[in-house]
Amino acid sequence: MRRTTTFGLLAVCGLVAGCLGQPQQREQDRNADATEFTLTIVANAVAGGKNSRGANWLRNWVIPRFTELQKAKGVTATIEFEQNGAGDEDYKTKVALDLKTGGGGDVVEIDGIWLGELAQAGQIRPLADVVGNTDWDGWEQIPDAVQGLGEFEGKRYGVPMGTDGRVLFYNKKLFAQAGLPANWQPRGWQDVLDAGAKLKTLPGVTPIQLNAGTAMGEATTMQGVLPVLAGTGKPVYDNGKWQGDSAELKDVLGLYEKIYGGGLGDPVLQQEAKGRDRSFQLFSENRIGVLLEGDYFWRSVVEPRNGVAKMPDRDTAVGWALVPARQPGAGVGGQDFVSMSGGGVRVINPNTRYPRQAWEFLRFLNSAEAVKESLAGTAQLTQRQDVNDEVLEGDPMLTFVAEKVLPITRYRPGLADYPKVSAALQQATADVVAGKSPDEAARAYRAALVRAVGEDNVG
Known part of the structure; x- marks a missing residue:
């Protein structure tokens, strides 16, 4: 009887913690090698309504372009866009409830001022905890002060999606x-x-x-x-x-x-x-x-x-x-x-089934090509200095903000x-x-x- 009990405990130990030499799969590695995946992006934008330009960009450029790039690698990607046109507080309530109950999209757009509140509630987690390695050449193009929009208590939770000054x-x-x-x-x-x-x-x-x-x-x-x-x-x-x-x-x-x-x-x-x-x-x-x-x-x-x-x-x-x-x-x-600034942040849902793919999609959303395309030909500050250098060249005021204000700016504390x-x-x-x-x-x-x-x- 004792031998059976011991064997049972060891078996459980092996299943739970890999203590029999079988390494436990890290959360960040879930479905890392999947050749077919589906991701959902959630934004408070709707074609023909609130933030229509952003909705059209996601629907008509981001999704086709990203799936095309994945196909070239032999991967079948399906990107679903959950459109919303609600008031900001209603949208915030929906996002918080989705995250709290283990649902919601894989990539979620939020107002930067909500970041700390969601982090303190455990509804979002530091980016490195969700996806593992967060190395990305795009960080070099986002000023440190602007990166602060996606940070809370010294930890990076997401990628800024634009700002102002x-x-x-x-x-x-x-x-x-x-x-x-x-x-x-x-x-x-x-x-x-x-x-x-x-x-x-x-x-x-x-x-x-x-x-x-x-x-x-x-x-x-x-x-x-x-x-x-x-x-x-x-x-x-x-x-x-x-x-x-x-x-x-x-x-x-x-x-x-x-x-x-x-x-x-x-x-x-x-x-x-x-x-x-x-x-x-x-x-x-x-x-x-x-x-x-x-x-x-x-x-x-x-x-x-x-x-x-x-x-x-x-x-x-x-x-x-x-x-x-x-x-x-x-x-x-x-x-x-x-100065003070505002802006939005894209975060990855800790409950995503495809953390590595979600991180790849998030990087694509914030690539120079995608950010420039999101402007639809308008002159507006972005989170990326290389894009600002190009698209703001003919606007001295916005260039001034990009070069002189963004490096010294601060953000509101994102607390409830x-x-x-x-x-x-x-x-x-x-x-x-x-x-x-x-x-x-x-x-x-x-x-x-x-x-x-x-x-x-x-x-």
């Missing part, structure tokens, strides 16, 4: 009238305020537009608080803590006070439901001097032919500059200049609590615009933050 746009015509230089580049916050003081002498002109308040929502956080906060050297989330009513946050709110309490910005505009859109229109009408925005403003808002606030003389009338730190060297990482933190930051700026002191607004912000994330999570 934030700069200070300024109206060269108004600058000329105020005696300011056409090639303006402030070196600190005071330089921005000094330029605003000169622009204030021009009738009917709002010198500076720095998004504030709750009506502008996330635009306040991304085109206002976070880049300015990065200029103090302390990001909003650091070492596992959310920044509370710190000296750095008070400095940020102090800058808001100088702009909106000092007559350099329009406080009423910050409370309007369509305030951001209104600021676009005012800039295009030569009535705002300086505006902190993303490159979207250049290519889609004041674009001379198809922009939402067309500016026929955009190419000569609009200037751009890096966002300065509070003073030289005071930014995150000791930087003189800072971030939206609540963002809302609290928006309210803090609203309080200052409404007349509260930076100290009062900071105290109220900390109290809201503690309620949202807990005392132990506030620094």
